[in-house]
Amino acid sequence: MSDQTAAPAAEERAPAEGLLSVRGLEVHFPIRSGILVERQVGSVKAVDGVDLDIPRGATVGLVGESGCGKSTLGRAILRLVEPTAGTVTFDGTDLRALGGEELRRMRRQLQMVFQDPMASLDPRQNVQSVLSEPLRAHGIGGDHRARVRELLDVVGLPASAANRYPHEFSGGQRQRIGIARAIALEPQLIVADEPVSALDVSIQAQVVNLLEELQDRLGLTYLVIAHDLAVVRHIADVVAVMYLGGLVEQAPSDDLYATPLHPYTKALMSAVPIPDPEVEDTRQRILLQGDLPSPADPPAGCRFHTRCPFRQQTRCADERPVLRTVAGHPDAHRVACHWVEDIEAGRIRPAAGAVVEPDPDPEPDAEHAPNPAA
Amino acid sequence: MTNSEPLLDVRDLSVTFTRKGGPTVRAVDGVSFTVRPGETVGLVGESGSGKSVTSLAVMGLLPRRGVQVGGQVLFDGDDLLTLPRDRMRDIRGRDIAMVFQDPMSSLNPVVPIGVQVTEVLERHQELKGEAARSAAAELLSRVGIPDPNRRLKEYPHQLSGGMRQRALIAMALACRPRLLIADEPTTALDVTIQAQIIELLKELVQDTGASLVMITHDLGIVAGLCDNVHVMYSGRVVESAGRRELFAQPRHPYTGGLLGSVPRLDAPRGAPLHPIPGSPTDVLRWDHGCAFAPRCQNRVDACLDGPPPLEAYAGRSLRCLNPLTESEEVSV
Known part of the structure; x- marks a missing residue:
């Protein structure tokens, strides 16, 4: 893997150097079978050749549906699961070459926020203990009580929280504790895996705002993994869309929203409900057929071709597309599709039945419509 | 279609859970709404708002022990709450079905x-x-x-x-039911699959002329699907309106707060989110005042003087003493 492909960051920020660079990352889980002698009969290709760059101070969002490998990718970057191939370079250090103690020390710089704060906090540990554990583990001296109070203050919890236990808090407060634990060691990179999806709607925004505030205050770099495109678009500078182990599109957040190029991104975008009847009544939807194929036996060629409404007879089924730039779009916008240009120019139309046009005659809400007969 | 008699008429429904040695919990507190033939009605709220308990009470699926159900649930003129069990079993699955x-x-x-x-x-x-x-x-x-x-x-x-x-x-x-109740039917699914299911429900409702009660926390789903929307908070309906009125101009601070706190895919980037402070567990008991008052930014002193009534206001029903005005439509 050469390193000639440093992807440009979101343009509005200062041209930041890359903090994390992932090249050709693969995580294959073996499928074993047999009674006495276990043989490997196949592998689940959870992550299958991903390149990703995260500039310092930026927020990169990773979206995809369940089973696409986004969480595995996040964990593989931190080496919480062991990648089977590829490189992860953090701040100039190859993380995969690190062993035992070196890796442990490096983890100070890389922390994680998990989806379900109840499951990721020990119910028998009080908050003081939860938040001072990373300090103890990394041999950081000083007044731990004072540091915990400071952390609680930063995430907007009262100092009295230190003596309480996870079950005494609401979901949103627990997620704040999870975030406080992640920033306790002053890391550079935080991988947040579905940080808000377990929370009530009215609470989600509190946590999203907190993450943004902490980024400004502490200069953090985020990789935010989520299935909710609206949340990711809100928080991320650059969004990468993942499908069945690979990235299909990567672009600055605004470009991705304004001009989604990959058929999967288009479908995903059109499927996200928008709380506005005017928009809902007039938008076109691209419906995908069927479900995600099994990552143990991914389709040949383009992973998406089995569900793609724009599928063509040639290339799609036998040649795997790679991320590339498209003429007329910024270099940061990269897509893995053979037919992007033709789709964009309208030379390739989606299959009939895949597109649901808005109701041509939106039924007036009878009792509220002006009634000329009255 | 819209002027016919209601198919389902829920009147002053209340559900109270009692527990030996523990406090009683009133999960649903005087909820009324109607569903006309062919209509799609949305019940929206967060966890604990009583929306699912409402649907279970309508279906007669709540356990008998420790639960008191009050009010009336008229389906085609029959009160489902007082029907003998075997008649209810005939109706359930045949006339009313649930997902x-x-x-x-x-x-x-x-x-x-x-x-x-x-x-x-x-x-x-x-x-x-x-x-x-x-x-x-x-x-x-x-x-x-x-x-x-x-x-x-x-x-x-x-x-x-x-x-x-x-x-x-x-x-x-x-059995071609006349009423379908769907309780968060897509929450466990991915968005592309969710779109398939919603599209399917829409089609089926159109083809069979059935009524649909959609229970969800997702305002986006409601915006695209429901004719009328009831927003619930802590066991009561706080705002009821046609979907266009509701989304164009939410009047209850809770509805406005919900709309202001979800990131919208089509909003310009950097548009700030306005979370509702506190959490859905910070509620006041309705007999002491408005349950939403502890989290409300429009609170006035009178909000703590007892439960605000559900009254007609600006083309809808609203339970609020100090509603949002036009200028502050999306949370202050």
Whole structure:
């Protein structure tokens, strides 16, 4: 893997150097079978050749549906699961070459926020203990009580929280504790895996705002993994869309929203409900057929071709597309599709039945419509 | 279609859970709404708002012990709450059907899909053997399950999440119910699958003329689907309106707060989110005042003087003493 492909960051920020660079990352889980002698009969290709760059101070969002490998990718970057191939370079250090103690020390710089704060906090540990554990583990001296109070203050919890236990808090407060634990060691990179999806709607925004505030205050770099495109678009500078182990599109957040190029991104975008009847009544939807194929036996060629409404007879089924730039779009916008240009120019139309046009005659809400007969 | 008699008329429904030695909990507190034939009604709220308990009470699916249900649930003129159990069993599944959130836990894991679908047909339509089986296959193909004859022999774990939800919808539709209650039917699914299911529900409602009660926390789903929307908070309806009025101009600070706190895909980037402070567990008991008052930014002193009434206001029903005005439509 050469390193000639440093992807440009979101343009509005200062041209930041890359903090994390992932090249050709693969995580294959073996499928074993047999009674006495276990043989490997196949592998689940959870992550299958991903390149990703995260500039310092930026927020990169990773979206995809369940089973696409986004969480595995996040964990593989931190080496919480062991990648089977590829490189992860953090701040100039190859993380995969690190062993035992070196890796442990490096983890100070890389922390994680998990989806379900109840499951990721020990119910028998009080908050003081939860938040001072990373300090103890990394041999950081000083007044731990004072540091915990400071952390609680930063995430907007009262100092009295230190003596309480996870079950005494609401979901949103627990997620704040999870975030406080992640920033306790002053890391550079935080991988947040579905940080808000377990929370009530009215609470989600509190946590999203907190993450943004902490980024400004502490200069953090985020990789935010989520299935909710609206949340990711809100928080991320650059969004990468993942499908069945690979990235299909990567672009600055605004470009991705304004001009989604990959058929999967288009479908995903059109499927996200928008709380506005005017928009809902007039938008076109691209419906995908069927479900995600099994990552143990991914389709040949383009992973998406089995569900793609724009599928063509040639290339799609036998040649795997790679991320590339498209003429007329910024270099940061990269897509893995053979037919992007033709789709964009309208030379390739989606299959009939895949597109649901808005109701041509939106039924007036009878009792509220002006009634000329009255 | 809109001026006909209501098909379902829920009047002053209340559900109280009692526990030995513990406090009683009033999960639903005087909820009233109507559903007319062919209409789609949304019940929106967060966890704990009482929306699911409302639907279970309508279906008569709440346990008898420790639960008191008050009020009336008129379906076609009959009060479902006082019907004898065997008559209720006839109505449930035939006239009113329900789709639940998690298809895995509402399907029997050790019984093939086919048996579970034909069971409904045998119970309510007295179809037997081959006739029931082919009717079941037809239902599965109607909800978009490919190769239905093979699927009928499979067990729930062999189906994907979207497929299971389709099977559940097929079961719900087996007897062409006049009312379908869907409780968070897409929450456990991915967005692209969610879009498929919502589209399916829309189509089916249109084709069969059934009414739909959609229970969800997702305002986006409501915006695209429902004719009328009831927003619930802590067991009571706080705002009821046609969807256009509601989304164009939310009047209850809670509705406004919800809309202001969800990131919208089409909002310009950097548009700030306005979270509702506190959490849904910070509620006041309704007899002490407005339950939302502890989190409300429009609170006035009178909010703590007792429960605000549900009154007609600006073309809707509203339970608020200090509603949002036009200028502050999306949370202050």
